[in-house]
Amino acid sequence: MTHYLDFEKPLAELEGKAAELRALAAQEETKDVVGEADALDRKAKDKLRELYAKLTPWQKAQVARHPERPHCVDYVRELFTEWTPLAGDRNFADDHAVIGGLARLDGRAVMVIGHEKGHDTRTRIERNFGMARPEGYRKAIRLMELAGRFGVPVVTLIDTPGAYPGKGAEERGQSEAIARSTETCLRIGVPIVAAIVGEGGSGGAVAFATGDRILMLEHSIYSVISPEGCASILWKDAEKMREAAEALRLTAKDLSQLGVIDRIVEEPLGGAHRDRAATIRAVGEAIEEELKALDGQKGDALVAARRRKFLDMGTKGLAA
Amino acid sequence: MNWITNFVRPKVNALFARRDTPENLWTKCPECGTMLFHRELTKALMVCTNCDHHMAISPRDRAASLFDGGTYVEVPVPAPIEDPLRFRDQKPYPARLKEARRATGQHEAMLVAEGEIGRTPIVAAIQDFSFMAGSMGMYVGNAIVAAAERAVERKAPLVLFSAAGGARMQEGILSLMQMPRTTVAVQMLKEAGLPYVVVLTHPTTGGVTASYAMLGDVQIAEPNALICFAGPRVIEQTIREKLPEGFQRAEYLLDHGMLDRVTHRKDLREELIVITRMLTGQPPAIMAELPPPAEPAPLVETPAGGEGAEPAPGPDEDGTPPAKAAE
Ligand SMILES: [Zn+2]
Numbered sequence A: 001m002t003h004y005l006d007f008e009k010p011l012a013e014l015e016g017k018a019a020e021l022r023a024l025a026a027q028e029e030t031k032d033v034v035g036e037a038d039a040l041d042r043k044a045k046d047k048l049r050e051l052y053a054k055l056t057p058w059q060k061a062q063v064a065r066h067p068e069r070p071h072c073v074d075y076v077r078e079l080f081t082e083w084t085p086l087a088g089d090r091n092f093a094d095d096h097a098v099i100g101g102l103a104r105l106d107g108r109a110v111m112v113i114g115h116e117k118g119h120d121t122r123t124r125i126e127r128n129f130g131m132a133r134p135e136g137y138r139k140a141i142r143l144m145e146l147a148g149r150f151g152v153p154v155v156t157l158i159d160t161p162g163a164y165p166g167k168g169a170e171e172r173g174q175s176e177a178i179a180r181s182t183e184t185c186l187r188i189g190v191p192i193v194a195a196i197v198g199e200g201g202s203g204g205a206v207a208f209a210t211g212d213r214i215l216m217l218e219h220s221i222y223s224v225i226s227p228e229g230c231a232s233i234l235w236k237d238a239e240k241m242r243e244a245a246e247a248l249r250l251t252a253k254d255l256s257q258l259g260v261i262d263r264i265v266e267e268p269l270g271g272a273h274r275d276r277a278a279t280i281r282a283v284g285e286a287i288e289e290e291l292k293a294l295d296g297q298k299g300d301a302l303v304a305a306r307r308r309k310f311l312d313m314g315t316k317g318l319a320a
Numbered sequence B: 001m002n003w004i005t006n007f008v009r010p011k012v013n014a015l016f017a018r019r020d021t022p023e024n025l026w027t028k029c030p031e032c033g034t035m036l037f038h039r040e041l042t043k044a045l046m047v048c049t050n051c052d053h054h055m056a057i058s059p060r061d062r063a064a065s066l067f068d069g070g071t072y073v074e075v076p077v078p079a080p081i082e083d084p085l086r087f088r089d090q091k092p093y094p095a096r097l098k099e100a101r102r103a104t105g106q107h108e109a110m111l112v113a114e115g116e117i118g119r120t121p122i123v124a125a126i127q128d129f130s131f132m133a134g135s136m137g138m139y140v141g142n143a144i145v146a147a148a149e150r151a152v153e154r155k156a157p158l159v160l161f162s163a164a165g166g167a168r169m170q171e172g173i174l175s176l177m178q179m180p181r182t183t184v185a186v187q188m189l190k191e192a193g194l195p196y197v198v199v200l201t202h203p204t205t206g207g208v209t210a211s212y213a214m215l216g217d218v219q220i221a222e223p224n225a226l227i228c229f230a231g232p233r234v235i236e237q238t239i240r241e242k243l244p245e246g247f248q249r250a251e252y253l254l255d256h257g258m259l260d261r262v263t264h265r266k267d268l269r270e271e272l273i274v275i276t277r278m279l280t281g282q283p284p285a286i287m288a289e290l291p292p293p294a295e296p297a298p299l300v301e302t303p304a305g306g307e308g309a310e311p312a313p314g315p316d317e318d319g320t321p322p323a324k325a326a327e
Helices: A006-028 A031-053 A057-064 A072-079 A121-126 A134-149 A168-173 A172-183 A200-210 A225-235 A237-247 A252-259 A277-292 A299-312 B004-009 B012-016 B038-043 B060-064 B093-104 B137-156 B169-175 B178-192 B232-240 B250-255 B265-278
Strands: A083-086 A099-105 A108-115 A152-160 A191-201 A213-217 A221-224 A263-265 B026-028 B036-037 B070-073 B111-116 B119-128 B158-164 B194-202 B218-221 B302-305 B310-311
Touching: A006 A031, A006 A057, A031 A172, A031 B119, A057 A191, A057 A221, A057 A237, A057 B178, A072 A099, A072 A108, A072 A152, A083 A121, A083 B178, A083 B194, A099 A134, A099 A277, A108 A213, A121 B111, A134 A152, A134 A200, A152 A200, A172 A200, A172 B093, A172 B178, A191 A277, A191 B036, A200 B169, A200 B178, A213 A252, A213 A277, A221 B111, A221 B169, A225 B169, A237 B169, A252 A263, A263 A277, A299 B012, A299 B178, B060 B111, B060 B119, B060 B265, B093 B169, B093 B194, B111 B265, B119 B137, B119 B265, B137 B158, B137 B169, B137 B178, B169 B178, B178 B194, B178 B232, B194 B265, B218 B250, B218 B265
Parallel strands: A108 A152, A152 A191, A191 A213, A191 A221, A213 A263, B070 B302, B119 B158, B158 B194, B194 B218
Antiparallel strands: A083 A099, A099 A108, B026 B036, B070 B111, B111 B119, B302 B310
């Protein structure tokens, strides 16, 4: 059962009808019904192409949050071997909104760190909808330092609405945890390749996304604030999220032009959720290529270049 | 009594506020309601003499009260690209900037100054909440990088006074990128072996707290300052319960291990002298011998293309710091 986004309604009708006809054909063996279904499918595909050729920033935000979009655990399962999760911040708890561990990517040992949103009610609650608490960042800090000590490159998968606005999270110093996590990204002498695969929400995303190379899926978003949050603050009306999404320039294309991300990974027609396997493969290949390109660089040089990259960001003029 | 704020049009009022405030003005303490004689309040560094409530103090008054003899030299901040996203909400971003400049007489939300405290040279970066809620955009990022670079150059400690509602949304992702950018600035100091002291003032929130404001070697806060990542209202909406009294206030954070000290504004200068001297291997300062900080009318100096400093622009000018674009 496909989950349709509101702007996909016309598509839902076409695909629904085609499916009905096929069910009918299965019972009655009528050739022309099959032909009709095929025609509808072609029409649906055209519609899909048309819709996705000109997604607005707000529509992209919806695609980025699509419940069937591949999540961190899906990437881990499909891309890596010898997955060995490592838990805990050695301080307070293990944050299930952040997964981390050692794994191999095409034979190469890497440290994987990512946000996990969950895929049904139970797992979403368990994962706190991908909103990390301080323990999540502190686990990531621990794992990044571990990777740094043993020369293991770090791969981060970013998909979070943002940090968790909770009482305990504040009491246990979420600001400090985010700041230290970003600082750790800027200190360890091993390559860091970050991939924004869904939502890159504010400080919670930056904490893991401060890498040598930042990849982004075509319909992912990366922003200082959610379109809804921005709308309610600047427009004093949360319903103005379309305008806010537009103004914030949070799409992969805009961010690439602003020099904030390095590479866009194309999504299959109709978004990542329409062909999860192909999406995961494309992200995996892009990460491997970037890791290869960073091979053989000395730790000091890597750190210096990483810091330079962020220091220069936005200062060298912006490409339109 | 407070006829001017009630009857004069805001525009005129803003213009007026930039000049020396006439001495017959009174300010009402928002905390205890006491009417405070303006000259007394200024002398008390904008702290209520009745209830110790710490009101906002302008970066220039802060600098004047911090440095020996109230003397400091402004450190130029490279000008960023203005309005990089061509952002418009209900108003275009350039119009909001213009408005903030007119209302505050300041160019942007951070002042960088160098001078001596207790004869110890330091660099200070002072955030200005009155300027678009002190929000962190490219300019504030540039200011912190410039402050760190100057501190490294002078082998001086950096003291940073934070005050911000968070990131400047009108600069979108580029405001978010100031989190890693300013973090690199902090790393420059650490690697040069220089103390980085943060004084968190009311309020310090969002991406500012979650970057340079929480990375100090020593973390000091002013009493009752709100310090958080997510604001109390957002949290109450999320968890649907009332937050305890004093939640996210300086004393609460101190209690939860997030700060080293909570210090009254009147004691800050002396405390900063003591800390920076100990961390830079200097003997104790003999306080009696130190030149006192300035009383109200400060002597402000601005850099004039090199070593020599010229007097500051008069209050009639727009207060734009002589920012030189570096590289
Ligand atoms: Zn009072």
